[in-house]
Each structure stands twice: as structure tokens, then as C-alpha cells.
Amino acid sequence: MKGNGTIKKILGRNEIPVLLATILLCIVFSFASSNFLSAYNIYNVTRTAALYMFVALSQTMVMIVGGMNVSLGYTGALCVVACGYCMQELHWGSIPTVIFALLVGMACGLLNGLIITRLHINSFVATLATQFIFKGLVTGISEGFPYTQLQPNFTALGRNKLLGLPLMLFLAVIFLVIVWYMFRFTVLGRKLLATGGNAKAARMAAVNTDNMLLIANIFSGLFAAIAGICAVSMNGAAQPTTGSDWMIYSFAVSVIGGTALAGGVISPVGIFIAGIMIVLIKNGLVMMNANIYYEQTYLGLILLVAVSLGSFSIMAREFKRRRDFIKTQKTE
Amino acid sequence: MLEVKNITKEFPGVKALDDVSIQFHTGEIHALMGENGAGKSTLMKIITGIYKPDLGEILLDGKRIEIKNYKDSINYDISMVHQEIQVIPKATVAENIVLDKIEHFKKGLSVDWKKINETASEYLQMVELEVKPTDIIENMTAAQKQLIQIAKALSANAKYILLDEPTSSLTNYEAENLFRIVRKLKEQGCCIIFVSHKIEEVMDLCDCVSVLRDGRSMGTRRMSEITRQDMVKMMIGREENIHHMGFLDVKDEVVLEARHVGKAGMFDDMNLTLRKGEILGLYGLVGSGRTEFARLLAGADPMDTGEVFIGGKKAEIRSMVDAVYKYKLGYVTENRKEEGLILPFSVLDNMTLLTLSDLTNGVGKISEKKAREETEFMIDKFSIKTPEMETVIENLSGGNQQKVSIGKWLLAGCDILIIDEPTVGVDIGAKQQIHEIIWQLARDEGKSIILISSDMTEMITLARRIIVFKDFHINGEITGLNERVYEYGEVSSMLGAAMM
Numbered sequence: 001m002k003g004n005g006t007i008k009k010i011l012g013r014n015e016i017p018v019l020l021a022t023i024l025l026c027i028v029f030s031f032a033s034s035n036f037l038s039a040y041n042i043y044n045v046t047r048t049a050a051l052y053m054f055v056a057l058s059q060t061m062v063m064i065v066g067g068m069n070v071s072l073g074y075t076g077a078l079c080v081v082a083c084g085y086c087m088q089e090l091h092w093g094s095i096p097t098v099i100f101a102l103l104v105g106m107a108c109g110l111l112n113g114l115i116i117t118r119l120h121i122n123s124f125v126a127t128l129a130t131q132f133i134f135k136g137l138v139t140g141i142s143e144g145f146p147y148t149q150l151q152p153n154f155t156a157l158g159r160n161k162l163l164g165l166p167l168m169l170f171l172a173v174i175f176l177v178i179v180w181y182m183f184r185f186t187v188l189g190r191k192l193l194a195t196g197g198n199a200k201a202a203r204m205a206a207v208n209t210d211n212m213l214l215i216a217n218i219f220s221g222l223f224a225a226i227a228g229i230c231a232v233s234m235n236g237a238a239q240p241t242t243g244s245d246w247m248i249y250s251f252a253v254s255v256i257g258g259t260a261l262a263g264g265v266i267s268p269v270g271i272f273i274a275g276i277m278i279v280l281i282k283n284g285l286v287m288m289n290a291n292i293y294y295e296q297t298y299l300g301l302i303l304l305v306a307v308s309l310g311s312f313s314i315m316a317r318e319f320k321r322r323r324d325f326i327k328t329q330k331t332e
Numbered sequence: 333m334l335e336v337k338n339i340t341k342e343f344p345g346v347k348a349l350d351d352v353s354i355q356f357h358t359g360e361i362h363a364l365m366g367e368n369g370a371g372k373s374t375l376m377k378i379i380t381g382i383y384k385p386d387l388g389e390i391l392l393d394g395k396r397i398e399i400k401n402y403k404d405s406i407n408y409d410i411s412m413v414h415q416e417i418q419v420i421p422k423a424t425v426a427e428n429i430v431l432d433k434i435e436h437f438k439k440g441l442s443v444d445w446k447k448i449n450e451t452a453s454e455y456l457q458m459v460e461l462e463v464k465p466t467d468i469i470e471n472m473t474a475a476q477k478q479l480i481q482i483a484k485a486l487s488a489n490a491k492y493i494l495l496d497e498p499t500s501s502l503t504n505y506e507a508e509n510l511f512r513i514v515r516k517l518k519e520q521g522c523c524i525i526f527v528s529h530k531i532e533e534v535m536d537l538c539d540c541v542s543v544l545r546d547g548r549s550m551g552t553r554r555m556s557e558i559t560r561q562d563m564v565k566m567m568i569g570r571e572e573n574i575h576h577m578g579f580l581d582v583k584d585e586v587v588l589e590a591r592h593v594g595k596a597g598m599f600d601d602m603n604l605t606l607r608k609g610e611i612l613g614l615y616g617l618v619g620s621g622r623t624e625f626a627r628l629l630a631g632a633d634p635m636d637t638g639e640v641f642i643g644g645k646k647a648e649i650r651s652m653v654d655a656v657y658k659y660k661l662g663y664v665t666e667n668r669k670e671e672g673l674i675l676p677f678s679v680l681d682n683m684t685l686l687t688l689s690d691l692t693n694g695v696g697k698i699s700e701k702k703a704r705e706e707t708e709f710m711i712d713k714f715s716i717k718t719p720e721m722e723t724v725i726e727n728l729s730g731g732n733q734q735k736v737s738i739g740k741w742l743l744a745g746c747d748i749l750i751i752d753e754p755t756v757g758v759d760i761g762a763k764q765q766i767h768e769i770i771w772q773l774a775r776d777e778g779k780s781i782i783l784i785s786s787d788m789t790e791m792i793t794l795a796r797r798i799i800v801f802k803d804f805h806i807n808g809e810i811t812g813l814n815e816r817v818y819e820y821g822e823v824s825s826m827l828g829a830a831m832m
Contacts, residue, residue, distance in 0.1 A: 186696055186698060187698065197674035201674045203632075204652065204671040205740065206655070
């Protein structure tokens, strides 16, 4: 009996449909293209997926408290430029560069958080404004040129492997586990969730909700910075154009992965699976020689299906309930 | 005549309506009564097309009608005025009145503002409301918004008007005015379906009453042939009893004292003392400043002037964090669903929200075992009915939700509790349990409690000293309730006098 309950619980989890869809995609693509299961392709897919997981974590951190961050792409870009500038112009070593880039990301998050909590501006509007500030800084500092003279060991994270899989994927998993632990077992995590679940009620339960918003935004900046550092390490150069498409993917991965847009719910497992799924779709379409100019359309449709799943299942349940009820009444 | 016949409606796990048949006649005010969860709202929602009945039919003047949505109900001259007053705050009075039929007010491609405002003022006159059609609704009183909603119903030619708990946020004077209008509409041939749980106003106003209990109809009776006791019995299925709870052991020790507390635009110079083991009532109408004052004491809002002493020492309460963790003062909010609980969270998560830091081990990991123990303890102590502690709190009944809402402050070790409208939206059975809980906290555990309520029965049952609020100042104080047994009527007339 107990075993049955556990299985039922696992099957009832929200991540299951996404997982099944991902597996299905894998099967379809592996038949459609012989290169799909090649070691090289798997490495590439999982590496890009890891990048998107960090991008999604950045968005998730603020979605948890019921907010959003549209500036995360340019936060990441600013960190990318910070990496390039520190190494090329200032000749810093890798470690101080990484630390500085992380600080830059957190400072961006702090700025967002301060605007949202102190000036009482809606997170969408606040980050919409700061996105331009960050974008301007990126272009102004880099003048649009990539930084190519990096420390030789800086590409280790983005290009090395462990057990045939990219190091970045392991890093992403480590962070996902940390995030899972934080939201399940620490006071800070629970209070962040409570703030997103119902900010008013959390405030009336002596949670300093302004501080929670601030912390969530700093975390968001931190993960954007990590994503930026990963991007530099992968590309072997600090491209100021990095991050321009991150905002869309951050929402896609978070929402498909089961993070509630309204706040209060997080699923690190979902982020992991959804991260892989999104990249699979992009990759599979290329492999199948689909017209990649329409790539975003496919992604949009898939996102739409993913967010509708909840509504579909509610409609189906309601329909079934009414049908069963009317049946029982007729037989009486 | 509007008739519902053999209506059955089931929600997962509960039969909200079970074979309910009622006839509503025009030219009558028909009360629909019942406790919370008895099925009143569900029936209203079926009549207005928001829900579809699983079985049964609706007949209008003997003809079967199909109400598929709210628009259909308007076409059949049925209109509803909701309890949570639904207006668009930034729009004008006229816009709100004509919104559901704005397509009739077109001139070419644009909207005919002149006609809209003329029509609106016609109906505003019918409800005797002196506002301009072009006024913005936002800052109007609840009573005014209510009348605007009635005007809206009338402008849709409604013959059957459903009023859902219309007096819940009105003063007595405003309610009297509303009743006058309702009687006038009756004379004009409307049928008013008056949903309420206030027996006095129903007896005063209505021609007949139908009672629902647990989704079943308990029958319809003429008002002339039924007594108050009959009605209570129909509603709760047994006799009502107001029994005296006894006396409290109030110590001389003052646990909380507010001196010269002021807040710009609200209070100046408010003073109050609370003794150990006391239940102090703050009585008054909704909007008389009771809750606003309590929020200042609890640190939910900042006070501008004055001092608070807790346990004889001056307290620095800058936030609720200070109030709870430094001074063990908790505030159970009146607004359980929006402020008291995080509805999508489990019983466990809601219960332990205040005590998370106490549940951690050396490295900051929350112990699930400890959290479960704490929750289990409170579930036992208050006999909270929940399938399991992981159950999402939204699925619990109002009474059980309220117990969690109170319980979390006790887990946080609060000695002073401000409890605001503890039994709003709670049925009579659970209400008595919550009264027992509050009483025992004061009598057996020596907690000091400030009870805020606009329910006179509740106030008289529990409070042993009552401060009466009116228009943001203290208008009177009733003492001596802990010295001898008073008749219900004695205290209620003292309260009435103190509100003058």
C-alpha cells in the first residue's frame, strides 16, 4: 500500500508531463537524425541547457516572491563585459575576475531590489528601466567590441568535461540542489516562499517582506552573473551581445519547469528538465533541417502548450465529475 | 414568480445543494437564511448563471428557463448585488451603472455620454442617492456603492434582485436607509431576495423566509407565523444558547499600556491598559478605528506619537517583527484569507511560519520532525480538523482556518494577543469552539487578550471589560462585567448607550 502511495505521489508531480515530453522529444529526434545521440551533440545540448538553467534560476528567484526581472539578460551582459574588461584591460587573474563579476551581478540585483522596495515600483517597470541602464553601460564600456584576451584558464569551466559531460552541467546541478535545499530547509527559503505565496499575510506574520524582495533580487543578479561567467567561459571571449535573448528563455524554462508565475512555488527539478527540453527543441529542429528562422515560433507554441496543461486538466476533471455524477443520479 | 425546483449541486467531496426547491414571488421581500456553508451563495450563483446545477430546473412564471451565464440572468430580469461590492473604482458612477449594457448607449461608433449620464441619474434618483453621475466611485462609502449596485440592477429592468449580505459593512443608519429603498422597490412590484444571517433585520424587513441548512431546504415560512427561536432552530438544527462563561482571574499586573498614542489623520491621544489574564473587548462598527488602533499596537502600522509600555517597560515596537519576537505580542488579523494565512500553503507551513527560526539545528536546517511535532501539538490542542498537516489550508473550513491563524501566535509564545473578528465567516458550531479557545487561553493560561468584534453576542460572551470605539476615538467604557453576572439585555443596552 505504502509503495503504491509513493508511486502515485511521484506520478502526480507537476514535472512528470515535462519529463515525458522531453523523453518523447529525445526518441523522435534520435530516429530523425543519426547525429542526435552523438557524444558531441549530447555535450553541446547539456552545456547550453546548463546555461539556461542559470538564466532560469535568475528569473525564478524573483518569481518566487511574486516579481519578475526583465533586466537579467543585460545584467548578465554587464557581468560578461566586467569579465572581459578585468582580464583584458586590467590583466586580473581568473579568480578576482569571477568574484568581481559576481559582485557586479549582485549590485545590479540590489539596485533593482532597492527601486522595487524603497520607491514602491512594480518589478516589471523597475527592471524594464534598469535593463536600459545596464544595456547602455554594456555598449558604453565595450563600445560593442568583444574582449578576446582572457586568462588561458578561464575557459576551463565552459570547455572541460567530466565523465563525458560538461563541467557546467555539474555546476548547474550543484546550484539546483543548493536552491532546493534552501527553499525546503532554511528559514530564509521558507520566508521567501511565504512572501510570494501572500505578501500581505507574510508581513502580518512578522516576515520582513521588503528584505525578502531585496534578497530575492540580489540572488537574481547573482545567478545572472553566473550565467554570464559561464557564457564567457564557453565562448572563449566576452561578447557584449550575450544575454539579449535570455529574458524570454528565463521565463520559458521557469514556467515550463513549474515555477508559479504568481509566486510561492519553485521546482528545481522542473528547471533542470525544462532547461534540457528547451535546448532539445532548438537542437532537434536544426538536426531535422527545419527552417530555423521560425525557431522562436515553435518555442512559443510549446510554451503555450506547457502553460495550458494546468487549465486542460482542470477542465477535464470538471467534465468527468459532472458526467459521473449525472450517471449515478440516472441509475438511482 | 421565480422558482428553483429540485436543484442539486455537488462540488468535489461536498453536496452544496441537495434537492432544493423554493418559490420567489414578486412584490415580496424574501429572506434566504442559513449558516456559512449552508448553500446560500451556491444557490444565488445558480440563479445568476455563474454555476450550472447538476440536477433540477429554474422556472420563470411557470416556464422552464436555461440560465447559462450572467448575461442570461440579466435577460430574464434577474440581477445580483454582491457582498463584496463589485465596482470599477476609477470609473464614474454612470459608467458603473450602465457597464453591463453599454452596447445600448452607442451613437455611431462612439459612446453616448450624455445618454449614459441621463439614464444613470434617473436610476440614482430611484435609489435616492445624491451623487453626480460623473463622480468617480473610488472614495464613496460602502453604503453608497451598494446603492449604486442596486441602481445598476434597476437599470437592467431587474424584477428579481438578489441582495447578498447587504448590510455587512453598513452602519445602522445606512442600513435603515437601504431597507426603506428595498421596501419601495417591493411596492413597485420587484421581488427582493435578501440573503442574510442577521435574524433581527430579516424579521423586521422580510415577508417570508427560506432557510438552508447543509445544502438542504428547511422550508419556507411566512414571517408572521415564525419566531426568532424557530428561525435559529431551522438554521442550526437545535436551540440557541447563550451561556455565561464565568469569570476571569484578572491580575493587577498591567501587561500593556498605551499612552497618548496618535496617528496623523486618525487618532490623537488614545490611552488603554490591559491586565494579565484579561479579555478586553474593543467594540464598535466596522470602520470605527478599532482595527486601525490594534494595528498600531501590534507594529503593523507605525504610530506618530505616544508610547507603549509592555510589562511596565517602555517598548520600542518598530515592526511586527519587534512586537512578536521582543515583546511576545501577536495580532490575529480580521482578514484571515488575505492577511492571516497563506492560502496555497499547507497547514504545517502556515502553522510554523512564525517559529521557523526555532526549528533550525546548528547549521540552519529546519527540522521537519520538529515542525511536525509543533503542528501536531496545535492540531490536538485546538482539535483542528484536517485530513493531514500537508493539506493546503485553502481546503479547510473557515473555523479550522481560524484555529490555525490563532495557533501560530501561540507557538510563537505570545502572551498578549490581539484577536480581530475571530468568527467572521465561521459557522455557529466552530464559533462556539473558538470562543472556548479564547476563553481558556485567558482563564487557564493567563494570556492577556484584546478582542475586537462587531458581533455583540460574541463581545458579551467573552469580554469582561469593553471599550467602545466611535469615529476613531474611545467613546465609552463598560466595566464591572467580571464582578457579577449581567443579563444579555443589560450589557447590550449599555453598549448601545456607549455608542451614542
